[in-house]
Amino acid sequence: MVGFYIQQLVTSFIASAAFGMIFNAPRKALLQCGFAGMVGWLLYILLQDMAVKPVTATVVAAFCVTMISHFFAKKYKTPIIVFSVSGIIPLVPGGVAYNALRHVAENQFDQAVQLGAQAFMISGAIALGLLLSEVINQVIRKWSVTR
Amino acid sequence: MNESLKREHDIIKVCLLAGKIMLQSGAETYRVEDTMMRIAASFGVTNSHSYMTPTGIIFSVEEPQHITRLIRISDRTTNLDKIEKVNSVSRRVSLGQLTIEEAYQALQQIEQEPPIYPNWLLILLSAVASGCFLIMFRGIWADFLPAAVAGGLGFTCFVVMHQVIPVRFFAEFSGALVIGIVSVWLVNLGIGQELDTIIISSVMPLVPGLLITNAIRDLMAGHLISGLSKGAEAFVTSFAIGAGVAFTLSF
Numbered sequence: 359m360v361g362f363y364i365q366q367l368v369t370s371f372i373a374s375a376a377f378g379m380i381f382n383a384p385r386k387a388l389l390q391c392g393f394a395g396m397v398g399w400l401l402y403i404l405l406q407d408m409a410v411k412p413v414t415a416t417v418v419a420a421f422c423v424t425m426i427s428h429f430f431a432k433k434y435k436t437p438i439i440v441f442s443v444s445g446i447i448p449l450v451p452g453g454v455a456y457n458a459l460r461h462v463a464e465n466q467f468d469q470a471v472q473l474g475a476q477a478f479m480i481s482g483a484i485a486l487g488l489l490l491s492e493v494i495n496q497v498i499r500k501w502s503v504t505r
Numbered sequence: 506m507n508e509s510l511k512r513e514h515d516i517i518k519v520c521l522l523a524g525k526i527m528l529q530s531g532a533e534t535y536r537v538e539d540t541m542m543r544i545a546a547s548f549g550v551t552n553s554h555s556y557m558t559p560t561g562i563i564f565s566v567e568e569p570q571h572i573t574r575l576i577r578i579s580d581r582t583t584n585l586d587k588i589e590k591v592n593s594v595s596r597r598v599s600l601g602q603l604t605i606e607e608a609y610q611a612l613q614q615i616e617q618e619p620p621i622y623p624n625w626l627l628i629l630l631s632a633v634a635s636g637c638f639l640i641m642f643r644g645i646w647a648d649f650l651p652a653a654v655a656g657g658l659g660f661t662c663f664v665v666m667h668q669v670i671p672v673r674f675f676a677e678f679s680g681a682l683v684i685g686i687v688s689v690w691l692v693n694l695g696i697g698q699e700l701d702t703i704i705i706s707s708v709m710p711l712v713p714g715l716l717i718t719n720a721i722r723d724l725m726a727g728h729l730i731s732g733l734s735k736g737a738e739a740f741v742t743s744f745a746i747g748a749g750v751a752f753t754l755s756f
Contacts, residue, residue, distance in 0.1 A: 365640055366640070366641060369636075369637035369638075369640040369641050370637070370641055372633060372634070372637045373633075373634045373637035373638055373641065376630040376631070376633050376634040376637070377634055377710075378585070379622055379626070379627070379630050380583075380627055380630055380631060380634070380710060381531075381583040381584070381585050381715075382583065382584040382585055382586045382587070382620050382621055382622065383585040383586065384585070384586045384589050384621070385621070387585075387589075399641065435593075435596070436589050436592070437532070437536065437585075437588050437589060437592050439531075439532060439533060439536070439585065439588060440585045440588065440589055443583070443585065443715055446714065446715075446718055447709075447714050447715075448638075448641060450712060450714030450717065450718065452705060452708065452709050452712040452714065453642060453705040455712070455743050455747070456704065456705050456708060456712075456746070456747065456750065457701075457705075458747075459743065459744070459746070459747025459748070459750070459751060460747065460750065460751055460754065462747070462751070463747065463748075463751030463752075463754065463755060464751075464754075464755075481717045481718060481721055482721055484717075484718050484721075485718055485721035485722045485725055486725075488718070488722055489722065489725055489726075
């Protein structure tokens with residue numbers, strides 16, 4: 359069991375950092391990209407193993423990825439998108455979207471619509487996670503300014 | 506042309522170039538608009554408006570003369586390095602460290618910069634990423650290599666096709682087609698085992714994940730036109746990938 363999580367940790371770190379490079383992230387940001395992706399994916403996997411619904415797990419993971427990215431963005435004075443993109447990529451419902459389109463190609467439209475709706479819900483969950491952490495960050499910023 | 510009018514034109518030129526680079530590199534809608542207005546404000550133009558869609562930017566300055574200019578964007582990629590660099594130029598402008606001329610030159614330099622990583626490295630990375638995704642999607646280690654090969658070849662095809670024919674849809678379609686063919690072939694040879702997992706993890710480097718997320722985020726933030734058009738772009742891309750894979754599977 360521990361071995362499984364270690365595998366997940368290592369592969370998600372490498373995959374997120376590699377995605378950072380595919381998106382031309384600056385060299386000095388790559389480790390942070392990998393870290394953000396790793397934490398997000400580990401949370402997602404852990405929640406899934408606790409039988410939490412994929413949509414909820416995605417909201418939580420996306421929220422944490424963005425919080426970490428906000429922290430890095432502030433620390434390194436770099437746009438937040440540099441870190442959040444590579445961290446979010448593992449959560450993107452690529453598999454579900456692919457399955458939906460595959461069912462379209464096989465003329466099984468009922469399955470396709472179901473999977474398509476699921477992919478849409480998960481994308482919405484990612485966006486909600488991003489939005490929530492942005493709101494919280496703004497609240498924190500306002501609070502620390504007024505104090 | 507009098508001095509202040511010329512100055513204003515120069516400011517707009519700087520702002521539009523900054524916006525253009527950021528938009529072409531895949532920055533968020535609000536960040537592009539914010540950066541442009543911030544640069545204008547640091548040069549003393551406080552009353553500016555910017556309106557942005559993924560295919561064009563309109564930027565307008567109110568006083569003393571009313572000037573509006575438009576710029577058309579046709580090609581978009583993801584280049585986080587350029588976003589970072591434009592951001593740091595805008596930061597230096599608002600600190601008063603750069604004149605209009607210097608800022609324009611710095612931005613021009615950023616625009617002409619080639620991507621920081623060579624293509625062969627990107628292909629290698631997409632192969633590695635595909636293999637890693639296979640493990641993340643609970644695949645078996647025996648399939649690591651097939652997924653890496655399929656992902657790498659698919660991405661190679663995407664890169665080559667995109668340079669030969671500047672139609673994004675076709676490049677994505679052919680990339681997915683190659684992934685489908687290679688995966689099916691490897692599974693038939695007995696090298697790979699779980700066809701679905703291999704295909705899903707090797708298409709990940711092509712999947713428009715950033716676009717889908719940005720589209721919904723823009724919609725939630727009230728950038729309705731940007732949200733819808735990014736959504737449309739994401740849909741076209743997913744459709745290209747799905748069609749490419751489905752085409753192979755239908756045989």
